[in-house]
Amino acid sequence: MSALLEARGVRKTYGDHDVLKGVDLSVDTHHVVCLIGASGSGKSTLLRCLNLLEVVDDGEIWFDGAEITDPRVDVDDVRRDIGTVFQAFNLFPHMSVLDNVTLGPRKVRGARRGDAEERATALLTRFGLADQARKHPDALSGGQQQRVAIVRALAMEPKVLLLDEVTSALDPMLVGGVLEAVRELKAEGMTIVMATHEMQFAREVADEVLFLESGVVCERGTAEQVFTDPSDPRTREFLARHLA
Amino acid sequence: MSTSWEVSARQLERLAYRRRRDRRRMTIALVSTVVVLVVAWLLITSAPGWERVRETYFDWDDAKAAFPDIARAFLTNIKAFLVAEVLILALALLVAVVRVVPSAWMAPLKVVATVYTDVFRGTPTLLVVLLVGFGIPALGLQGAPTSLFWLGVIALTLSYGAYVAEVIRAGILSVHPSQWASGRSLGLSYGKTLRHVVLPQALRRVTPPLLNDFVSLQKDTALLSVIGLVEALRQAQIFSSRDFVFTPYVVAAAFFIVATIPLARFTDWLSLRAARRQSGAA
Numbered sequence: 091m092s093a094l095l096e097a098r099g100v101r102k103t104y105g106d107h108d109v110l111k112g113v114d115l116s117v118d119t120h121h122v123v124c125l126i127g128a129s130g131s132g133k134s135t136l137l138r139c140l141n142l143l144e145v146v147d148d149g150e151i152w153f154d155g156a157e158i159t160d161p162r163v164d165v166d167d168v169r170r171d172i173g174t175v176f177q178a179f180n181l182f183p184h185m186s187v188l189d190n191v192t193l194g195p196r197k198v199r200g201a202r203r204g205d206a207e208e209r210a211t212a213l214l215t216r217f218g219l220a221d222q223a224r225k226h227p228d229a230l231s232g233g234q235q236q237r238v239a240i241v242r243a244l245a246m247e248p249k250v251l252l253l254d255e256v257t258s259a260l261d262p263m264l265v266g267g268v269l270e271a272v273r274e275l276k277a278e279g280m281t282i283v284m285a286t287h288e289m290q291f292a293r294e295v296a297d298e299v300l301f302l303e304s305g306v307v308c309e310r311g312t313a314e315q316v317f318t319d320p321s322d323p324r325t326r327e328f329l330a331r332h333l334a
Numbered sequence: 335m336s337t338s339w340e341v342s343a344r345q346l347e348r349l350a351y352r353r354r355r356d357r358r359r360m361t362i363a364l365v366s367t368v369v370v371l372v373v374a375w376l377l378i379t380s381a382p383g384w385e386r387v388r389e390t391y392f393d394w395d396d397a398k399a400a401f402p403d404i405a406r407a408f409l410t411n412i413k414a415f416l417v418a419e420v421l422i423l424a425l426a427l428l429v430a431v432v433r434v435v436p437s438a439w440m441a442p443l444k445v446v447a448t449v450y451t452d453v454f455r456g457t458p459t460l461l462v463v464l465l466v467g468f469g470i471p472a473l474g475l476q477g478a479p480t481s482l483f484w485l486g487v488i489a490l491t492l493s494y495g496a497y498v499a500e501v502i503r504a505g506i507l508s509v510h511p512s513q514w515a516s517g518r519s520l521g522l523s524y525g526k527t528l529r530h531v532v533l534p535q536a537l538r539r540v541t542p543p544l545l546n547d548f549v550s551l552q553k554d555t556a557l558l559s560v561i562g563l564v565e566a567l568r569q570a571q572i573f574s575s576r577d578f579v580f581t582p583y584v585v586a587a588a589f590f591i592v593a594t595i596p597l598a599r600f601t602d603w604l605s606l607r608a609a610r611r612q613s614g615a616a
Binding site for chain 2: 141171173174176194226
């Protein structure tokens with residue numbers, strides 16, 4: 091079976107800084123791929139390339155059997171099937187939680203407000219956010235906001251979910267709830283690519299782990315392989331620092 | 335004050351101190367204000383020309399005589415203001431969006447919009463009023479407005495539209511790029527992200543400066559007097575040149591002041607409500 095989402099030799103350059111130097115990535119349906127590596131290693135940039143927020147400078151990205159880096163592709167069509175959750179939540183501050191979640195289904199999928207709200211309420215309830223539906227994002231804790239952001243992405247019924255350091259902006263106390271939500275998504279078979287600094291969590295949920303440094307994938311393999319028997323010295327050094 | 339605990343002596347002491355301090359502050363504020371007002375009053379009234387000024391500018395009988403006509407004329411100001419306000423918002427929103435949207439089809443419109451803002455922001459409103467007020471009728475175009483009121487409204491709309499467009503554009507550009515990324519990631523098109531995500535935030539953010547511009551617009555309706563529209567200033571002028579007194583001008587000024595106060599309070603209220611809504615519960 092071919093992969094659902096695949097990057098081949100993806101390069102991205104800002105000025106004379108090469109952020110991604112030919113990255114390959116392959117994500118099968120129902121799999122969770124974790125990207126680990128220091129800040130600035132290119133994890134977030136790779137995710138932004140995958141949903142076309144960044145235009146790649148070379149290489150190809152294939153999604154669901156089509157090359158989405160083809161400039162003739164309608165980016166909006168691609169993105170509606172790729173859910174993205176950002177480090178800083180990026181909820182819409184002028185809308186209630188419910189409106190945040192229903193905006194995509196209503197304006198992109200053309201769902202009727204009633205139907206969209208019914209589905210949104212069900213999702214919010216599942217993630218323990220039923221009481222927050224009428225509030226504005228600023229009235230919520232960081233953990234709640236991030237779970238709303240996850241629900242907002244899920245409401246579009248994406249084929250794959252990109253999670254960009256979704257716990258990095260959170261208080262340590264609030265990280266658990268968000269990780270629990272991700273764990274649940276994996277359990278029901280969601281395909282996920284996540285950049286993360288939560289090593290223990292990556293080890294627990296990942297089907298594959300990629301270690302990036304300076305825009306290069308230094309190491310890839312199962313969580314077991316990468317965490318217990320890394321072959322690249324850079325991976326060993328990184329893990330020694332982060333698993334201590 | 336009722337509390338669920340026995341308030342400590344230290345706390346009572348603090349409260350008593352704060353009460354004393356507040357009383358002292360209040361007294362100082364009151365006394366100093368009265369002193370300043372009295373001194374100002376004495377200074378002005380003891381000036382050698384005060385009697386003359388009082389007779390020409392602050393004559394109660396002149397004021398009473400001019401009041402009804404100026405009040406009636408001021409309705410024209412209010413009407414011009416209300417109509418122009420709506421037209422300005424529509425024009426400015428259009429111009430701002432055209433200037434922001436990166437679409438190839440928009441290229442010619444973008445040029446028009448940019449030239450428009452440059453020209454009309456650079457031209458004094460008074461000149462625009464004169465040029466439109468006398469220029470458009472002179473063209474003799476079929477269907478062109480000839481009513482002084484509408485010519486005036488068009489002039490104000492053109493002049494203020496350029497300012498307000500720039501305010502709205504600044505608001506759009508001030509919305510953080512992550513909001514665009516967030517909207518586009520959901521699959522919303524550029525236009526839909528602009529409409530549902532960015533513009534609502536931009537407009538909320540620029541409401542106070544916009545209302546400030548509208549306060550200014552309210553006053554600038556007086557400029558329409560130069561093309562002969564009988565509004566409050568023109569009406570005051572008529573009285574003034576007939577009776578050689580200036581009190582009617584003061585009456586007209588009072589109308590403008592009184593009319594801007596509700597708008598100012600409305601601005602405060604709006605900002606407060608927006609702050610409360612975004613941070614608070616439902």
